[in-house]
Amino acid sequence: MGNSFGRLFRITTFGESHGKALGAIVEGCPAGLEINEEQIRLEMQRRKPGQSKITTQRKEEDEIEILSGVFVGKSTGTPIGIVIKNGDQKSKDYSHIADKFRPSHADYTYFEKYGIRDYRGGGRSSARETAARVAGGAIAKQFLATKGIQIQAYVSQVGDLALQKPYTSLNLDLAEDNIVRCPDPEIADQMIALIDSVRLERDTIGGVVSCVIKNCPPGLGEPVFDRLHAELGKAMLSINAVKGFEYGSGFEGVKMRGSQHNDAIVNEAGKIHTTSNHSGGIQGGISNGEDIYFRVAFKPVATIMQDQESVNEAGETVTVSGKGRHDPCVVPRAVPIVEAMAALVLADFLLISKTNKLAEI
Amino acid sequence: MGNSFGRLFRITTFGESHGKALGAIVEGCPAGLEINEEQIRLEMQRRKPGQSKITTQRKEEDEIEILSGVFVGKSTGTPIGIVIKNGDQKSKDYSHIADKFRPSHADYTYFEKYGIRDYRGGGRSSARETAARVAGGAIAKQFLATKGIQIQAYVSQVGDLALQKPYTSLNLDLAEDNIVRCPDPEIADQMIALIDSVRLERDTIGGVVSCVIKNCPPGLGEPVFDRLHAELGKAMLSINAVKGFEYGSGFEGVKMRGSQHNDAIVNEAGKIHTTSNHSGGIQGGISNGEDIYFRVAFKPVATIMQDQESVNEAGETVTVSGKGRHDPCVVPRAVPIVEAMAALVLADFLLISKTNKLAEI
Amino acid sequence: MGNSFGRLFRITTFGESHGKALGAIVEGCPAGLEINEEQIRLEMQRRKPGQSKITTQRKEEDEIEILSGVFVGKSTGTPIGIVIKNGDQKSKDYSHIADKFRPSHADYTYFEKYGIRDYRGGGRSSARETAARVAGGAIAKQFLATKGIQIQAYVSQVGDLALQKPYTSLNLDLAEDNIVRCPDPEIADQMIALIDSVRLERDTIGGVVSCVIKNCPPGLGEPVFDRLHAELGKAMLSINAVKGFEYGSGFEGVKMRGSQHNDAIVNEAGKIHTTSNHSGGIQGGISNGEDIYFRVAFKPVATIMQDQESVNEAGETVTVSGKGRHDPCVVPRAVPIVEAMAALVLADFLLISKTNKLAEI
């Protein structure tokens, strides 16, 4: 259970880090959408390992192959099956780690839950699984683009280094111009230097990815349990290494008075909107047409290049050695994953919203 | 859609703030559980309006009536239907607000989504809906109690006033001894004074509810999308006025190095556990047997006793007057709601976990 | 689990035969639908016990109360909560049956599944639960009526007495003119006589309900698992006492050759349709715009007014005495239940179909 996300626009993923392949099944994509495979590949490139000096140097081409659901370049309404082969699955020897529980990984919890686990590279718990999400999310993005909805994520914090300006004062287009994906070039340089120094210390560091959704129509989201921000929150918290989610005014908003926090509603030339946006574009769990924005906290990666004491399956004390090639900081590569999950959430709610009013059915 | 939560242990709610009644259907409660109605009533009392000077003075008895699913005091495995009558539903005149969009409420978004809305007291978007969740959550709690699982929430912040100590240094049993539900008596007094002063200013203020889950067995939660913390996050974000969720090290954790953040695993007298708990009791989305803890941010209540400019359904500028009896700060009454939702999440995962291993089936 | 039906247009029921009340929650009804309560009551009358000499003489008024989701006479898009009180729940003494397993009832299977059961009148396994379905189905019918979709069921067989003519040769409007709900007045009289004679023998007899759906637009139903006829089949098989389902040519169709069975497609004045309809209006699981028709087999009611040998919870041989007031044949009262379930299936698929084509989103 838990391998699917969404109700009408729905992704299901399968695959382990070092199995034969990963895959995604995308259901509910409306028929007649032109599927741009090149754009899917570009998203895959943004997530791919080895893309810069501050990411893992592991080699994975992450080539996608579409097996179904697309005909003469268009979606047919049937499930789109995508497979991503794992390149070097057999090359490594994992016997040194086979029965050890790496600290702050999922080794112990998978073992407790299932009694058996694919220990190679973390198996299903590896962030490699998110490659399948990015592929599926790329299709959701293409669907949303036909409605003018845009999603852009960026790195807003690495360790202590945080962007102080609100997103409205930033040129988000600059985010993709540097390898850390921060839209402020100066702070981006500092972030890169910080990550690089952490890497040299054979350590890792956390960060925050922020995301802005523009042109979302009002009316998306469901009352009560499936609020738009609740689904966005679940989507983000389902990404590896995420520890927190906040939208609109977030945790800082708790310090405000209602009289400050409330967003005044005005009619500007026939368009109803709000003069401030502490609500983050969502009121009562439903989009109001303003920008949606949120922040996602990522912990420092658990795999460090240092020896750590731990325990093995037999309960014996063992040393887990830091080996291999890993990310010193996950946020630069997390940016397209955040966007992919946001796109999947919105695509699903957009479809549901077509069934709300009798007058439109 | 979105009126249900959970897969095996599942709640569905219905009802508007000023309709005839609210209700909850609880499905999947294992058969043979002794249902303590008195304990459900005690939970309802904790959420009830009018319980202290710092909550709304509205009168609602919130009496529950169990219509089905319980026989000779025990659950039968069939759905437990619960109804909560709305006491004074007809007494008010809402014509002054009928076509106005109150700032930072769900009036505008419901209107955009559905084209029609029950404007009395916010209808379905009212936090009154959470009464049904508390009733359902009380049953989940009783189920979890048979397995020794305990859930305790408390107020850890009101406006700027925040508990600085970690929960492990607090006596959580003290939380229910004061009306703000903060386990530090000194800070509780300050919080009460702050809320009271905000109330006199006819304003509102936000806060944070923290929650600790003890004795959760390892192995609860699903890989990938339905991680334990992702479902907890969704559950909390689905509560009215919530703006953020973090668990374990949360947003502060992003500043740490991996070497600091990793929780060392040890074997202590045959029991595997971790010496620190930045993971918050969850690794790879699955419980590891340590305490689970998280924080939930609530914005200041949108209903303030002040005049505000806004727009009506016709797009005309109007004044929304502050009237009626409302909470100056929602967190004291949110404590049992947070617990109820946490209980529903855990009950569901506990049932799912019984189907994971072939050896146990 | 298993108390809900449908994905977008969704009903959840709760309640036992002799508990305080039954109820239905209807989710996903598009906002703005005029809810005609009188029409719901009329459907309830058609299912109600005591309506004629060939049905049980039990007294239940089956009064519905709508608790939520309807405002100023219209659906608001939020869940419609309906409660049906059980009139005489406390009047009976069930101690004579409390620990006995009645033959061909669900007593033994509920006991095996749950270890506890509400033995009064069969509890949740009683066909009384279908009252909640008829209430919910009445709302689905009103939604479908706005699109011109009509559903009509009727009794086509009682014991050996079967209508030989196809539905296209019948005047279905006559079905409601007699108490057995058969559109052929002559055979209706024979059926009534047969049921009456069976009743006098203190026995019961089975029958078949047929159903025709007119004006269903093409494109409803999902490929693969959720085919339109598969959901119709599940819906019908979920009704108490049902043993079989067939649509279109059904079991008789297996004897045909493909060259006879295939429905030729023609263009008649711009409208594509088929010259025969062995397909029953469904091809590849999706409606093609022709009439949908199907048949549902009901076994003889298990409660007979005769003594039967059986076993009790302790495994001892006991006599189950026939007492009380029960239906000698269930099909006359099953007609509105079949219609209700068909309406729920179609309403759900109609909503889903609004999300299929990009060009219409």
Place this chain on the structure above:
Amino acid sequence: MGNSFGRLFRITTFGESHGKALGAIVEGCPAGLEINEEQIRLEMQRRKPGQSKITTQRKEEDEIEILSGVFVGKSTGTPIGIVIKNGDQKSKDYSHIADKFRPSHADYTYFEKYGIRDYRGGGRSSARETAARVAGGAIAKQFLATKGIQIQAYVSQVGDLALQKPYTSLNLDLAEDNIVRCPDPEIADQMIALIDSVRLERDTIGGVVSCVIKNCPPGLGEPVFDRLHAELGKAMLSINAVKGFEYGSGFEGVKMRGSQHNDAIVNEAGKIHTTSNHSGGIQGGISNGEDIYFRVAFKPVATIMQDQESVNEAGETVTVSGKGRHDPCVVPRAVPIVEAMAALVLADFLLISKTNKLAEI
């Protein structure tokens, strides 16, 4: 929507008849199950085209490749991804059929639903999709086998030729000894001759597959909507060409009196069971431990080797020519599909049943 079946033990399929590949994702298989790939291949052989003179002569090897979820020969609890490559996908020219609606196929309904369709070999509507089901069902069977549950289907009717004996008088082990899969050798020969003669007439014919499930424990199935037989019915009706489903006494049972139809319950040496089995092993939607048996009606295949008049996408009258290699009768190859779907239903309910009683959790 509609590409998944099951809740805890769940299959999702993707793929078109002439796309690159088909696939199945199997979720919820308990961890630790030894996966016998050879046994999966044997099931695939039973469904494979070209296996005898009375099936289509199309060549497809139907080789499965397991991509995930199995490690060192055992299930890990994570999704099992299976891919089946389509062998000769590019070889054919479909331009002659590209815009034509074949009679009694899904061409017209897919076109109406989606506005676009993969016309090659019927695309997603092709029975080729069931190859993925058989692969997934083979895993479900292996899970059930660990609990002693056995599922056996066989051909009981072809055209007018029907087995008259009940299954209890047959040696079902003989079914796999002949190419039509009928356990009565004499009637099997007649069936084979009939199918062969129909084939020579370039026509097709229908049939019935019967199925028996032995050793199913009591307590499987859910009350109300998800009754065991309702899910079995949906599962069977979701198979291509199926027109009807009946279990236990079925349509014939409607002619019986309750006093004949009721199954007497006895205690035989400490084991409670019934002396007859008109209930078909299911009472109130829940298994009672007796044999479960049901029948599934298949229409004659719509593809015939004859010219037929029809209409194309432009609404013009056209001739659809009978070409290619197709099954004259689908039931011999449907036998393993019926078993696969039954296995998926039971595996799902078996898991759910582990969460019913508090005493067992």
